Amino acid sequence: MSRYKKYAGGDPLAPPVDIAEALDAIGEDVMSGYSPERAMREFLRRGGQDQRGLDDLARQVAERRRELLQRHNLDGTLQQVRELLDKAVLEERKQLARDVTMDDGDRAFREMQIDNLSPNTAAAVSELSSYDWASREAREAYEEIKDLLGREILDQRFAGMKQALEGATDEDREAIAEMLRDLNALLDKHNRGEDTDADFDEFMAKHGQYFPENPQNIDELLDTLAQRSAAAQRMLNSMSAEQRRELMELSAQAFGSPALMEQMAQLDANLQAARPGEDWYGSEEFGGGEGLGLGDGTGVLQDIAELDQLSEQLQQSYAGSRLDDIDLDALSRQLGDQAAVDARTLQELEQALRDSGQLERGSDGDLRLTPKAMRQLGKALLRDVAKRLSGRQGERDLQRAGAAGDLSGSSRPWAFGDTEPWDVPRTITNAVIREVGEGRRGPGVRLTVDDIEVQETEARTQAAVALLVDTSFSMAMDGRWVPMKRTALALHTLIRSRFRNDDLQLISFGRYAQTMEIEKLTALDAIWDKGTNLHHALLLANRHFRKHPGAQPVLLIVTDGEPTAHLEPGGDVWFSYPPHPVTIARSVEELENSRRLGAQTTFFRLGDDPGLARFIDSMARRVEGRVVAPELDDLGAAVVGSYLGDRTARRTSNSYGGYPDAFGGRGWWAG
Incomplete structure (x- = not known):
């Protein structure tokens, strides 16, 4: 059955909207500190390389309104x-x-x-x-x-x-x-x-x-x-x-x-x-020289009212605004058919993003990144981490899911240097599909390097990982908020994709501490409350370790300040600056509890404050932990490298200081 509808302008043979550019831009903005909702709106406002955005259309509307007033008089x-x-x-x-x-x-x-x-x-x-x-x-x-x-x-x-x-x-x-x-x-x-x-x-x-x-x-x-x-x-x-x-x-x-x-x-x-x-x-x-009759003047005033409505629709600044609110017929009347085509393309782009499984609206109406989108963002961050780690050590990125252990049940394309066994069924299937697609017929199947897939393995050792990230006032004020979020997402993606037996708990701590899912932490706006409640964060981390008694505890702490808050027995937060001796004592006491649970502790110190350096060094010595003082751009590589080094240490009993020597040995990253 054929269906016909009114021609709406534009190239009838144009391909469907491409969301790849939009997704890349949205992901970049999210990692730069925007919420997914804001990142989505900002892209639609800016537009793409070959696509006009809402700001361009709104600017054209304003120019049209100004031109009407400057051309005519009444x-x-x-x-x-x-x-x-x-x-x-x-x-x-x-x-x-x-x-x-x-x-x-x-x-x-x-x-x-x-x-x-x-x-x-x-x-x-x-x-x-x-x-x-x-x-x-x-x-x-x-x-x-x-x-x-x-x-x-x-x-x-x-x-x-x-x-x-x-x-x-x-x-x-x-x-x-x-x-x-x-x-x-x-x-x-x-x-x-x-x-x-x-x-x-x-x-x-x-x-x-x-x-x-x-x-x-x-x-x-x-x-x-x-x-x-x-x-x-x-x-x-x-x-x-x-x-x-x-x-x-x-x-x-x-x-x-x-x-x-x-x-x-x-x-x-x-x-x-x-x-x-x-x-x-x-x-x-009106200030122009072209006189308007009563009827024409009324028409111009109607045009101006319509332009004002379009301006409001294009600004999308009112509650519950959607691109579907834009009156395409009015836009075509005022700015021409191409403007309506551009706006409709933006509407289709927003719809395609929602339908792609990358973005969705929650029950509160806010736009959110889906788990699928989070995985893609995390992979992009891991690629960056991989370059930094391999560049620092002079090693290439070897792609094995684990240096030793059990088969994971999954496979991946073979890369030079891989020694894992072939996944024969997948390899033969790839070759058959390729030859059918090439139109080849005849006896036998010819393999190429691109057909080969190898079986992945998983390390047998299980870890309970607690990543504690400072979300205090100073983190936002000193530009450390975004690197913190990027680090958390990179580590989360690595564990979920390559070390599935490990349990990761993300814990943010400012005036008080709380556990967070990665989606919430990634979308978290800067918090301007004063307070660094490391004591509360360690309480939550130790609770996580106790829930996994058979796993090796790994404690990773990212902070830029000494503890200035602690949790009272009744649940109230005590805040004092400079740090109060009671706050220090409570934090040290809970850190030693982590050591008794067997936690391997690494502090990631941000900033050059000498007092902070002395405090963290003394804390690390008490629990036989390590201290890493990375540059902000290297924070993700430092945390991921420390985690991978801890896994290597659990297998080989080797110890090291600073950045780990092996970074988990070759095999944590599969592109």
Whole structure:
């Protein structure tokens, strides 16, 4: 079955949106400290290499709004009236001068009336309402003034009326008057809550030709009329006091009868009562040289209102904002089809990201990275760690899942230097699939290096790892927040992908400590509370060790400050700066409990504070631990290297200081 839909612009043969660039940018921003929600929004705002973002579209909207205000002024109708009035007076003077049959007294009286016209255009038009024109051309110019005013006033409320009523007959004008009477009657009835669908259908059947928008119900009709009526009021508000006064005086001359203005005033009152939320009181400052008539000016004010709505939609700054809120039809009207195509592509990109399994919205509505996305980010960080470790030691990245141990049940492509046994079924399957894809037929299967997969092994020793990361005020203030998060994600990814038997507990500690899942820690905004509660963090770490009595405890502590808080027996936090002796004693006591549980402890000291260095050195000596003082860029490599070194030490009983010598021996990273 074929399905057809309206062509929405753009290249119909263009491929689906590519989310790879977006995912890379979002991941980079997340690791730079943005929450996933903010990272997503920032990419959509910036756009991609070949894709305009929301900021570019919003900038174009602002430029369009500014251009409308700087190009136009609101004096167009008044200027047209002045020109027609001048034409009528000039033609009348010509006629009076050349008409030799006219009585001299009559000529003198007419010339006196013309000479004494008010300099005010509206007053002059009013004074000439009863003048007996001698010139046919002058009379036609004056009648055109009244016709122009009527068409402009109607065009303010009903788009296109100025053109539709050009050259209209008295019957056409009466039909308009009847439509206005019926419309006001319908709106009166609606405002009283007495209208029915049949009333609307009857009105549209009789007067539908005046509403090209083709509203389907009374609410759509009200929306259309109220938006334009409110724009007309904003146009009036934008005029000078003199312009408003002159225009109101001229309006009484529309079609030569005040009845039109009475009906229009009633219509405005009905619309304002039905749609009080429209902007009836705003105004704009026009400063251009191109005069606008009443109808065109109202249209420009509608355009400006629509541009303001688009600006708000593109800024996405209101609660619950979504790219689906962007009115693509309005964007196309104001900026052209390509702008609508760009916005729709961003909408599709956001949807593709959600559908890709990389991003999802939680129950609170915030965008979050899925576990799949976290794994990809972690792998990227591990690649960086691998380069730093191998570069520092002068070794290549050997890819074995464990130097010795049991088969893990998984396999991976063979790489130069691998000594693990082949996974024969997977290798043969790869070769068959490749040859079928190449169209090869014949007896036997030919293997290539790319077909080979080897079996992975896992180390037999199990570890209970506690990574304690400082989230105190100083970590955020001194730029250590992001390296801390990158380090935690790299270690988490390594353990989950290559050492699945190990149990990792992530513990953050600021004024108090808490265990955290990696998703929460990665998305954690900077915490500005003062306090470094190492005592509480060690309590949680020791609880983790006790839950795994058969595993080797590994304690990794990343901090940039001495303990300034501890947990009281009742659960309250005690904070003191400089560090209180009780806080130090409690922290040391709990650290020694970790040693009694058999924990291998490594401190990662950030910063160059001599007092901190002395304190951490003394703490490490008490528990026979190690101290590493890495640069921020090397923090991830230092923590991962220490963890891998501890695994090597458990297998070989070798000890070392500083960075480990073997970094887990070859095999922790599989790309």
